[in-house]
Amino acid sequence: MDTIGFEAHDHKGCVRDAIAAVETHCAEHKLQFTPVRRRVLEILLSEHRAMGAYEILDILRDEGLGSQPPVVYRALDFLVTHGFAHKIERLNAFIACTHPGQNHTPAFLICRQCDAVAEAHAEPSKGMLGRAAADTGFVIEQAVVEAMGLCPKCCKGAANCA
Amino acid sequence: MDTIGFEAHDHKGCVRDAIAAVETHCAEHKLQFTPVRRRVLEILLSEHRAMGAYEILDILRDEGLGSQPPVVYRALDFLVTHGFAHKIERLNAFIACTHPGQNHTPAFLICRQCDAVAEAHAEPSKGMLGRAAADTGFVIEQAVVEAMGLCPKCCKGAANCA
DNA sequence: TTGATAAATGTAACCCTATAACATATCAAC
DNA sequence: GTTGATATGTTATAGGGTTACATTTATCAA
Structure with a gap:
C-alpha cells in the first residue's frame, strides 16, 4: 500500500x-x-x-x-x-x-482536526461504484474519493476514538 | 441495486x-x-x-x-x-x-454533459479505501464519493463512448 | 533569422459560494 | 405563562473562482 x-x-x-x-x-x-x-x-x-x-x-x-x-x-x-x-x-x-507521472485515481484521507491529508490509491471502476455504473450504463471518466475522519495522531488524543 | x-x-x-x-x-x-x-x-x-x-x-x-x-x-x-x-x-x-431516513453513505454518478446525478450506495469502510485507512490507523467518519462521466443517454449521443 | 502561430502571462473587473454576527420571533415543556 | 432552546430576518463580509482582453514569450517551419 x-x-x-x-x-x-x-x-x-x-x-x-x-x-x-x-x-x-x-x-x-x-x-x-x-x-x-x-x-x-x-x-x-x-x-x-x-x-x-x-x-x-x-x-x-x-x-x-x-x-x-x-x-x-x-x-x-x-x-x-x-x-x-x-x-x-x-x-x-x-x-x-x-506519485506524479503515473496515471492514477487518487483517494484521500483527510483529518478533520489537524487537516493532514494522505493520498491513497482508489480503483473506482471496481467495487460497488463500478458495479452501480455498469448496471445503469454510466461511463466513469474520473472520480473523487475523499474520506473525512481522524488521523492516527489526533485519534490518540481524542476521547472515545475507535 | x-x-x-x-x-x-x-x-x-x-x-x-x-x-x-x-x-x-x-x-x-x-x-x-x-x-x-x-x-x-x-x-x-x-x-x-x-x-x-x-x-x-x-x-x-x-x-x-x-x-x-x-x-x-x-x-x-x-x-x-x-x-x-x-x-x-x-x-x-x-x-x-x-432514500431518506436510512443511514447511508451515498456515492454519486454525475453526467458531465447534462448534469444528471444518480445516487448509488457506497461502503467506504470496505474496499481499497478501507484497507488504506486500516493500514495507517486512520478512522473514517464520513466519505465523499463522486464519479464524473457520461450517463447512458449522453453516452449514446457521444462519438466514441465506451 | 525571421515570420507565423500557439502557448503563457499580466491585469482589471466581476460572479458565485458561504459564513459571521446580532436582533427578533417562535416553539416546547414545565 | 415563563423560560430556555430553536428557528428566522437581515446586514455585512469573507472566500473561492472565472471572464475578458491586452501583452509577452516560446515553438517551429520556411
Whole structure:
C-alpha cells in the first residue's frame, strides 16, 4: 500500500525528487514547466498539506511572481491536469501528488482536526461504484474519493476514538 | 441495486412519498420540519437534479419565503445533517436524497454533459479505501464519493463512448 | 533569422459560494 | 405563562473562482 502522509520522512529529499520527476516528465511530453508552475508545485510540496489557492497566491505575491488570482489558478490547472497535483474538493484546496507521472485515481484521507491529508490509491471502476455504473450504463471518466475522519495522531488524543 | 436517477418514473408520486417519509421521520425524532425546510426539499425533489444554493434562493425569494443566503443555507444544512439531502462537492450543489431516513453513505454518478446525478450506495469502510485507512490507523467518519462521466443517454449521443 | 502561430502571462473587473454576527420571533415543556 | 432552546430576518463580509482582453514569450517551419 502506497499511502503516504502521516509519517515522518526526509522532506528536502522528497521535494527535490518530486520536482526532478516532474521536470523529466515535462521534458518527455513537451510540456512547459515554467517558473510560476514550478514555484507553485514547490510550495505545495514543501508545505506538504492541502493549501487554498489564495494562500499560495499570497506567497507568489511576496516573491513578485504574480498578484492576481488567474496566475495561481492557471498554474494549479496545469498541475492538476497533468497529475502533478490534486484538488481536494471537500476543502477547496490543492495538494501535491505523491506519485506524479503515473496515471492514477487518487483517494484521500483527510483529518478533520489537524487537516493532514494522505493520498491513497482508489480503483473506482471496481467495487460497488463500478458495479452501480455498469448496471445503469454510466461511463466513469474520473472520480473523487475523499474520506473525512481522524488521523492516527489526533485519534490518540481524542476521547472515545475507535 | 438501488441506483435511481437515469430512468423515467412517476415524479409527482415520488415527491409526495419522499415528503411524507421525511415528515414521519421528523415527527418520530422531534425535528421541526418548518415551511422553509419543507419548501427547499420540495424544490430539490421536484427539480430532481443538483441545484446551487442561490438558484434555490431565487425561488424562495419569488415565493416570499426568504431573500438572504443564510435562509437557504440553514435549510440546506438541516436537510443535509439529517440525511434528507446531500451536497455534491464537485458541483457546489445540493440534491434530494433518494432514500431518506436510512443511514447511508451515498456515492454519486454525475453526467458531465447534462448534469444528471444518480445516487448509488457506497461502503467506504470496505474496499481499497478501507484497507488504506486500516493500514495507517486512520478512522473514517464520513466519505465523499463522486464519479464524473457520461450517463447512458449522453453516452449514446457521444462519438466514441465506451 | 525571421515570420507565423500557439502557448503563457499580466491585469482589471466581476460572479458565485458561504459564513459571521446580532436582533427578533417562535416553539416546547414545565 | 415563563423560560430556555430553536428557528428566522437581515446586514455585512469573507472566500473561492472565472471572464475578458491586452501583452509577452516560446515553438517551429520556411
